[in-house]
Each structure stands twice: as C-alpha cells, then as structure tokens.
Amino acid sequence: MKFAWIDLRTVPAEQREAVVDAAVHARVDGIVDGDIDTLATLPVTVKRILAGAEPPAEGAPDGLIVLREVAGAGGLDRLRTRHQACEPDVAGLVDVVDDPTLTLACETAVALPYTVVQFKDPTKIPLEIVIAAADRSPGQLVCRADDLEEAKVIVDVLEKGSEGVLLAPRDANDVFRLVELLREGTPNLELTTLTVESIEHLGLGDRVCIDTCTHFEKDEGMLIGSYAHGFVLCVSETHPLPYMPTRPFRVNAGALHSYVFGQDNRTNYLSELKAGSAVLAVGADGRTRRIVVGRIKLESRPLLGIRAVSPEGVEVNLIVQDDWHVRVLGPGAAVLNVTELKRGDLVLGHVATDKRHVGWPVGEFCVEK
CATH class of the missing domain: 3.20.20.390 (FMN-linked oxidoreductases)
Incomplete structure (x- = not known):
C-alpha cells in the first residue's frame, strides 16, 4: 500500500x-x-x-x-x-x-x-x-x-x-x-474449475488477438467468455510452439463478440478494445494485475465453440480460433490445446453473478444463451 x-x-x-x-x-x-x-x-x-x-x-x-x-x-x-x-x-x-x-x-x-x-x-x-x-x-x-x-x-x-x-x-x-x-489495485479473483461439456467446429468468423505492453507469466492469461456471467482463462502465448516463436505479450482471446473481464468488475467487448485500453491479466491462482493493450489484431479464422459448466451448473461458453496452438489453462496451470479438449476435461474459469449493461454490473433480468 x-x-x-x-x-x-x-x-x-x-x-x-x-x-x-x-x-x-x-x-x-x-x-x-x-x-x-x-x-x-x-x-x-x-x-x-x-x-x-x-x-x-x-x-x-x-x-x-x-x-x-x-x-x-x-x-x-x-x-x-x-x-x-x-x-x-x-x-x-x-x-x-x-x-x-x-x-x-x-x-x-x-x-x-x-x-x-x-x-x-x-x-x-x-x-x-x-x-x-x-x-x-x-x-x-x-x-x-x-x-x-x-x-x-x-x-x-x-x-x-x-x-x-x-x-x-x-x-x-x-x-x-x-x-x-x-x-488503486486489482484484487484477486475466485477461479473455479469448469467441466467441458462439448466442443464444436463453427466455421469462419472474426477472432481477436490482444497484444499487450506486458510480458505475461507462464500461468497468466485473460478471462474471456461469450456470456457476462462466465469466463474461461485463456493463456498467453508464453509457452513454446513447434512452428512459430512465442509471443509472450499476446493472448489469442476469442471471437470479436466476446467479453474480456476487466478492472472494477467491468467487462469489455473484444471488438471495442484498442491501443491504450486497460485490461486485466489473471493468474491461475486468481491474482490479477492491470496491463495496457498495445494493439488489437482482428482476422478471419475458423472458429471453435467450447461449452463448459461450473460445479453449480452455470453454463459457460467460449468461442476461439479453431487451431491447435490456441490454449486455455486447466487446474494446476496445466496448458491445454483447445482442439484437443473433450467432454469431461477440466478448465479454469470465473463465474460472475452479475448481469451487464455496457459492461457494468446491473441487477436486472437478462438471459444469455
């Protein structure tokens, strides 16, 4: 302090x-x-x-x-x-x-x-x-x-x-x-273990890579999700890949409609981020820190839909680029390739109870599916 x-x-x-x-x-x-x-x-x-x-x-x-x-x-x-x-x-x-x-x-x-x-x-x-x-x-x-x-x-x-x-x-x-x-600081978040229910090849769509001004740790990434009430921890490209150099500043986050969980319990659409935006890096132990966006890369790529559920039965959805090199984190900071996920696999995520209006939590009726 x-x-x-x-x-x-x-x-x-x-x-x-x-x-x-x-x-x-x-x-x-x-x-x-x-x-x-x-x-x-x-x-x-x-x-x-x-x-x-x-x-x-x-x-x-x-x-x-x-x-x-x-x-x-x-x-x-x-x-x-x-x-x-x-x-x-x-x-x-x-x-x-x-x-x-x-x-x-x-x-x-x-x-x-x-x-x-x-x-x-x-x-x-x-x-x-x-x-x-x-x-x-x-x-x-x-x-x-x-x-x-x-x-x-x-x-x-x-x-x-x-x-x-x-x-x-x-x-x-x-x-x-x-x-x-x-x-000013960023409090720890309570992460939960989500169970994969299904994965689905969705075809072509627009996905967003978030290039930041920060070097991520190996167990860090961002919380991304299709719904405001649930997110999956997408890992950074800090881990080696066989066909390309690492990008330790990047998170291959997801489709452009997706939410990214940020400071003060607020979300942003990936599509509205730009150079200079503030986002939240999240570790596998729930620690967080504010980081700055250096660039957004939006490109058309094949997409993969991941549906998972929390222990309380809350459904979480994540749509990412359909490629082996895109990864999420599992329990113990295990690095999981999204195309190899199958029903029953465990991934780390965060479940929020709030509904959203322009990114801010609101106490109103709202259904997302």
Missing part, C-alpha cells in the same frame, strides 16, 4: 482547514507544515512532519518528524547523527538537479528513515535509480509530485514506485483523489 504526505505550506489560507479535514478523514500517512501549532492539533493517526523550523525544546508533539534539506555529504552526516540520537525522527529532503545530487539522494535513502526527493527535470530515470538504491534500505522513499498526473507516474515507476508521494493539494478534492489513486 502506497502512502500520501500532504504539504500544507502552499495551500491557500481559505483552503487549509478543508484540506486538513480531508487529509485526516482520508487517513493520509502524514501532513507537512512549517507551523508547529497546526501539527500539534493533528490526531495521532497522522504523522506530523515539521519543515523549515526547529522543534521546541519542550512540548513537541509525540512522533514529530523533522524534515530537513540535505546539503551535501556533510549535511547528510549531521542528519544521520541526529537520527542516531533518536527523538525527534528525521527526514531528509534532496533536490536532485545533477549527478552529484542524485548520488546524494541515493545515499540519503539508505541512511535515513525517510527520504523526500524532488527532481528538476521531467525524466523519471533519476527516480528509478533512487528507488533501486532505496530497495536495500529499511527507510521509506517519498517523491514530490507537482500534480495528480505526475503522482500516478511516480507510483508506477519500476512497477514498485516510491513508497510515498508528497503533494501540495489545491483543495480537499485533490486529497481524496490522491488517496484513491494510491489505493
């Missing part, structure tokens, strides 16, 4: 109270300010980070973190000594503008419990380097973002991203949007 630090120092006076209320309500990790009195009023659920001022000799709030700019190696040594002397805790701020300050940021991330970095240039290569350096440290890395769009990029850098994001919000809405962004 990523965390948010909210910087109050540049928030307009008329917005400060609303921003503080939003930050506390949204359970942000910390609030940064130069006013010790404001920090003292915060609940203990929020870290208080004092910037640009020295804490009082007595009466400082419990758990106060002092944020100080790291001025060269000597400045880092002083902060390290201060940290080793314990209370209050220390956070270092490094403004990365060139290679020496990048090196300083890496050293600070290793030495201190909290390191805040900000970058002069828009490239995220320096952040990648600091993230790699901080990976071996128990400390937490916080990257300053100018806006919510940059915060999203920061979170995704090197898949891992920095642990925290520092943002000076314009208003309370920015606080809630940042927290929601940091909470």
Whole structure:
C-alpha cells in the first residue's frame, strides 16, 4: 500500500482547514507544515512532519518528524547523527538537479528513515535509480509530485514506485483523489474449475488477438467468455510452439463478440478494445494485475465453440480460433490445446453473478444463451 504526505505550506489560507479535514478523514500517512501549532492539533493517526523550523525544546508533539534539506555529504552526516540520537525522527529532503545530487539522494535513502526527493527535470530515470538504491534500505522513499498526473507516474515507476508521494493539494478534492489513486489495485479473483461439456467446429468468423505492453507469466492469461456471467482463462502465448516463436505479450482471446473481464468488475467487448485500453491479466491462482493493450489484431479464422459448466451448473461458453496452438489453462496451470479438449476435461474459469449493461454490473433480468 502506497502512502500520501500532504504539504500544507502552499495551500491557500481559505483552503487549509478543508484540506486538513480531508487529509485526516482520508487517513493520509502524514501532513507537512512549517507551523508547529497546526501539527500539534493533528490526531495521532497522522504523522506530523515539521519543515523549515526547529522543534521546541519542550512540548513537541509525540512522533514529530523533522524534515530537513540535505546539503551535501556533510549535511547528510549531521542528519544521520541526529537520527542516531533518536527523538525527534528525521527526514531528509534532496533536490536532485545533477549527478552529484542524485548520488546524494541515493545515499540519503539508505541512511535515513525517510527520504523526500524532488527532481528538476521531467525524466523519471533519476527516480528509478533512487528507488533501486532505496530497495536495500529499511527507510521509506517519498517523491514530490507537482500534480495528480505526475503522482500516478511516480507510483508506477519500476512497477514498485516510491513508497510515498508528497503533494501540495489545491483543495480537499485533490486529497481524496490522491488517496484513491494510491489505493488503486486489482484484487484477486475466485477461479473455479469448469467441466467441458462439448466442443464444436463453427466455421469462419472474426477472432481477436490482444497484444499487450506486458510480458505475461507462464500461468497468466485473460478471462474471456461469450456470456457476462462466465469466463474461461485463456493463456498467453508464453509457452513454446513447434512452428512459430512465442509471443509472450499476446493472448489469442476469442471471437470479436466476446467479453474480456476487466478492472472494477467491468467487462469489455473484444471488438471495442484498442491501443491504450486497460485490461486485466489473471493468474491461475486468481491474482490479477492491470496491463495496457498495445494493439488489437482482428482476422478471419475458423472458429471453435467450447461449452463448459461450473460445479453449480452455470453454463459457460467460449468461442476461439479453431487451431491447435490456441490454449486455455486447466487446474494446476496445466496448458491445454483447445482442439484437443473433450467432454469431461477440466478448465479454469470465473463465474460472475452479475448481469451487464455496457459492461457494468446491473441487477436486472437478462438471459444469455
């Protein structure tokens, strides 16, 4: 779980109270300010980070973190000594503008419990380097973002991203949007074992290959189905084939009418996907992750219909290209060629209870067959 630090120092006076209320309500990790009195009023659920001022000799709030700019190696040594002397805790701020300050940021991330970095240039290569350096440290890395769009990029850098994001919000809405962004994730899905009832050669039709911007794992694919209530786990082309190279970014998904199961319990038709669309990679253990479509390939090919049923009697249908190299996953991540499936074989899938309208779940009467 990523965390948010909210910087109050540049928030307009008329917005400060609303921003503080939003930050506390949204359970942000910390609030940064130069006013010790404001920090003292915060609940203990929020870290208080004092910037640009020295804490009082007595009466400082419990758990106060002092944020100080790291001025060269000597400045880092002083902060390290201060940290080793314990209370209050220390956070270092490094403004990365060139290679020496990048090196300083890496050293600070290793030495201190909290390191805040900000970058002069828009490239995220320096952040990648600091993230790699901080990976071996128990400390937490916080990257300053100018806006919510940059915060999203920061979170995704090197898949891992920095642990925290520092943002000076314009208003309370920015606080809630940042927290929601940091909470973005894809929960695991409950997969079920489907029993094949029949396969049928259907003749020519249009099928879709989904080429993504991601390398699939060997037990990953996408959930595809003709009906909104049931899907089969179609495996990626990560596994070797005798007559062609692997395509570890591709899922030969199915006929263009089919649904693909996506984020937030929503489905999309394969026919409406395009470069830049977001889809869901699903593992044989039910884990999921958001991935991006790089290209859709729609071509006419012979089609094969697969009809299967869940243990509860829910019928699932999948129509795919009628070719041996098209595969689905079975229990234990077994890779099964669709043309070799027969009645009684077991495949992995997902059964949903929702009906759909434009991909969204709705509680209405709907029959699919």
